[in-house]
Amino acid sequence: MSAKSTTLDRERIRTMSQRELERYNKATPRSAAMYERARKTLARGIGSSYQWREPWPVYLKEGKGSHLWDIDGNEYLDYLNGFGSMVQGHAHPAIVKAIQEQVLHGQQFSEPVEDGVIVAEELARRWKLPKWRFTNTGSESTMDTIRIARAVTGRDVVMKIFGSYHGHHDYVMVSVPGNYGDFGPRDDYGSFPYGAGIPQAVVDMTVAVPFNDLDAMERRLEKLKAQDRVPACMIMEPAMMNIGIVLPEPGYLEGVRELTKKYGVLLIFDEVKTGLTVAPGGGTEYFAVMPDMVALAKSLGGGVPCGAIGGSEEVFAEVENFNVWQVGTFNGNPLAMAAAKATLFEILTAEGYEHLAKVRQRLADGCTAVIEKHDLPAYTVTLGAKGCVTFTEQKVVDYQSYCDYQDAEMMDLAWLYEANRGIYAAPGRDQEFTISVQHSLEDADRYAEVFGEMAAELTA
Ligand code: PMP
Numbered sequence: 001m002s003a004k005s006t007t008l009d010r011e012r013i014r015t016m017s018q019r020e021l022e023r024y025n026k027a028t029p030r031s032a033a034m035y036e037r038a039r040k041t042l043a044r045g046i047g048s049s050y051q052w053r054e055p056w057p058v059y060l061k062e063g064k065g066s067h068l069w070d071i072d073g074n075e076y077l078d079y080l081n082g083f084g085s086m087v088q089g090h091a092h093p094a095i096v097k098a099i100q101e102q103v104l105h106g107q108q109f110s111e112p113v114e115d116g117v118i119v120a121e122e123l124a125r126r127w128k129l130p131k132w133r134f135t136n137t138g139s140e141s142t143m144d145t146i147r148i149a150r151a152v153t154g155r156d157v158v159m160k161i162f163g164s165y166h167g168h169h170d171y172v173m174v175s176v177p178g179n180y181g182d183f184g185p186r187d188d189y190g191s192f193p194y195g196a197g198i199p200q201a202v203v204d205m206t207v208a209v210p211f212n213d214l215d216a217m218e219r220r221l222e223k224l225k226a227q228d229r230v231p232a233c234m235i236m237e238p239a240m241m242n243i244g245i246v247l248p249e250p251g252y253l254e255g256v257r258e259l260t261k262k263y264g265v266l267l268i269f270d271e272v273k274t275g276l277t278v279a280p281g282g283g284t285e286y287f288a289v290m291p292d293m294v295a296l297a298k299s300l301g302g303g304v305p306c307g308a309i310g311g312s313e314e315v316f317a318e319v320e321n322f323n324v325w326q327v328g329t330f331n332g333n334p335l336a337m338a339a340a341k342a343t344l345f346e347i348l349t350a351e352g353y354e355h356l357a358k359v360r361q362r363l364a365d366g367c368t369a370v371i372e373k374h375d376l377p378a379y380t381v382t383l384g385a386k387g388c389v390t391f392t393e394q395k396v397v398d399y400q401s402y403c404d405y406q407d408a409e410m411m412d413l414a415w416l417y418e419a420n421r422g423i424y425a426a427p428g429r430d431q432e433f434t435i436s437v438q439h440s441l442e443d444a445d446r447y448a449e450v451f452g453e454m455a456a457e458l459t460a
Pocket of ligand 1: 083136137138139140142165166167168237241242270271272273297298
């Protein structure tokens with residue numbers, strides 16, 4: 001980060017964005033037509049509200065390795081990678097083989113299978129947490145860990161990080177990124193529902209504290225204690241992954257661990273994004289801080305919906321003695337287990353992680369070189385298979401600083417500019433890129449090259 005970066009010409013950003021939007025609209029007429037057809041029956045033409053983009057969604061057709069094709073035949077290098085759920089890359093031969101073989105022997109029994117035992121053993125080895133269960137999505141994983149925490153502690157309040165996303169169930173659709181105006185004092189942030197339909201009683205049960213701020217967290221815990229509302233758990237990502245990437249400051253996670261122990265609050269690491277993509281044992285291994293429970297999903301199933309929760313003997317006793325019903329028709333189904341087994345034993349091996357680190361670093365170094373060459377007010381952040389360019393010269397350490405500093409117009413321009421040149425980046429201002437084991441150094445260079453073209457035009 002340089003203190004004397006180029007001041008970007010706002011008018012030029014807007015002119016370039018408009019031009020790139022028109023160009024992209026012209027390149028996606030079949031998506032436009034599909035949207036007209038889809039919106040008649042499929043609400044807003046999409047299967048999940050996060051798939052929306054103005055003026056119409058892009059409908060995809062094929063993925064192979066690091067490449068994607070949309071229904072207009074546009075080819076992209078995929079850096080969205082299913083919101084970080086395809087660190088295997090598309091149609092990885094080991095995943096294809098595992099699924100094909102399993103399908104021939106039945107894909108759903110609602111009864112346990114050996115592959116599930118093998119996957120649980122491997123997750124226990126990687127996370128050094130003894131007990132595991134399966135789910136199908138990240139939302140189910142965070143929901144189940146919170147329920148277990150409530151059962152273990154006999155308390156209702158959930159503490160989370162302001163601006164973090166943990167899935168779409170009511171307990172955590174509170175104080176995620178949104179337009180809330182003033183959040184309130186740092187040690188007494190308000191609780192804000194994300195969209196309609198979330199009961200106020202549930203909203204009030206979820207309190208949020210700023211990331212990277214142990215003092216604010218301790219003051220909030222003191223206040224809650226005085227109100228006889230000590231939380232059941234603190235659920236957090238070890239590194240924030242829904243506002244670009246915000247890394248924990250040195251000592252922060254250790255401090256959270258100490259505070260949670262001091263107040264008898266269970267610590268849940270939501271590793272839906274960090275797990276498997278950051279290190280073999282996720283953020284837990286990478287940052288060397290042990291939570292009481294972890295929630296996994298996304299990349300575990302290589303494209304087959306699959307999640308898992310892990311924890312200590314003590315917390316899982318509540319599941320084992322049937323006090324907590326941790327259940328689901330599709331939990332641990334043979335198809336998901338076959339894909340997860342192939343992921344853990346054939347793809348995300350030591351060599352797999354080495355490759356991911358090499359390609360991610362090449363990409364990040366390429367972007368950093370562009371930033372330096374053009375004195376852009378931006379910096380790169382990396383973690384495992386993930387990284388991002390954060391457009392500001394101020395360091396973003398939490399959601400407040402993200403709102404104050406991050407340049408939303410630049411994020412929008414970057415997406416369009418890249419899409420028009422064959423790079424499918426994460427949409428919106430709050431995501432990061434994910435590479436896969438099938439991305440090459442040349443793929444990384446192409447990303448940096450396009451970023452460089454945009455920077456040159458912006459600063460010419
Ligand atoms: N936790 C985190 C950190 C996430 O990023 C997400 C999804 N982006 C979820 C939970 C929810 O996962 P899912 O969409 O599979 O329910």
